[in-house]
Amino acid sequence: MTSVFSIPVITRRAGRVWYRNFEVFLKTWKVNFFPPFIEAFLYLFAIGLGIGSYVGAIDGIPYVNYIAPAILAIAVMNSAFFECTYGSYVRMYYQKSFDAMIATPLSIEDVIAGEILWGATRSVMYVAIMLPVLAAFGVISLPASLLAIPLAFLGGLMFAGIGMCFTAVTPGIDTLNYPSFLFITPMTLFSGTFFPLALLPTAIQYAALVVMPLTHIVAIMRMFTIPSFSWMLFLHLVWIILVTLIVCVLSINLMKKRLIV
Template identity: 45%
Template sequence: MTRVTYRAIRVWQRDLDTFLRLWKTESWWPTIEPLLYLSSLGFGLGVYITRLSNGLSFLEFIAPAFVATTAMFAASFECMFSSFVRMEFQRTFDAILATPLTIEEVIAGEILWGMTRGVFAAVSVLFVISLFGLVHSPWALLTPLVAVVEGLMFASVAMIITAIVPAIDAFNYYITLGITPMFLFSAVFFPLDRLPQIAQTIAWVSPLTHAVYVQRSLILGQISWNLVWSVLWIAFLALIAFNVSLVLMRRRLIK
């Protein structure tokens, strides 16, 4: 496999330049969507829920989780729909490959940009929940670093899906069977100890569960060494997914 070099940054820079031209329409949703969730669930449903078993209010419990989930959605959608459009419809990849850049560098640049969108989304949500007084610890300043690892992982997985789907509509399978179950069963809306033991074990395999756990712990100031293991698990999955995505995208692009 061709080694990825610093030139992958040029692809990232190209995507950044495009984003900056469209930032007025591209940057608002990471803050608006969490506001809707916080309003409907936290201030709506949360009124009817007493303190959870861990002593937190429902709003305090779900708000930090949105830092992780929004990063997942942003990184995934960027490296699925946006990358697919650049690859198949706009033929941007073909144009870039006419330069000295390799396929692996193009894909690595795309993944780095997906990761960046994830970090931007996470920071945006962190800012929003801080306005509601839901950030309880200076450890929350580390959440962007966790979002880097999480964003890299989900962007890489999304690029794997992009490499194998026959058409853009096929992304719905991954969203329905992958992203949505993680969103619903990764301790975003309720503690995992409410689930049967087998379900808890399965849930802890999910990278989103670990991302939610780390972000919630940092924002609430619940620090332990278990956070390190969760970050390492996400990083391990990111390393595997990143390399697999390079192989599969090379196969697709050279057909």
């Protein structure tokens, strides 16, 4: 029996799956464009300017500037994760798109890899849409903030892989509510997004660094957008790359087991 950690064989045909999802996206681009555009405004006005008027500054950084990278990081997480959980589950179970693609020369590995790549692409799109909004309000620094785009792809791969792992083991679409509320929501709140990790108990700080991927995305985004680079950037990147490799391999093998059965 193949191990769930076996290195999958992926070909460039995975790009066809990506392109298929891209064509579907283009047909509904207006619907897909406005959510991240409006989301940036909502966060800025409700939290950045609203709550920020009471908070003032954190570590000498105006609060609205402090949360701007968190807005981008959360967009990376949500777009990739939900695309590869609810989106992929609908394509797999209800639309039977996976069955149709596997009936062609595409392998299961290519189909799942294409889905993960598409999830990462959605993260890039969301960040690319939000960046001009944040730049227009002067809460991020250019051109350093443009580094958020390649980071969005790497972070998107990670969260797409994590999402696909949950899709592979969930018995039904309603069960996906569990990782959404028990994994995604805590990360949104306790990953150094809206207040520094240093305010949390030491044990929770360590837990955030070890088991909450968003913590590392937020930290790097903050270095890019303020900007304020440090040697910690490399440690965060190494952590993200290792976890991305693990979850992508695991998700492809778990999905292969599910689809074969």
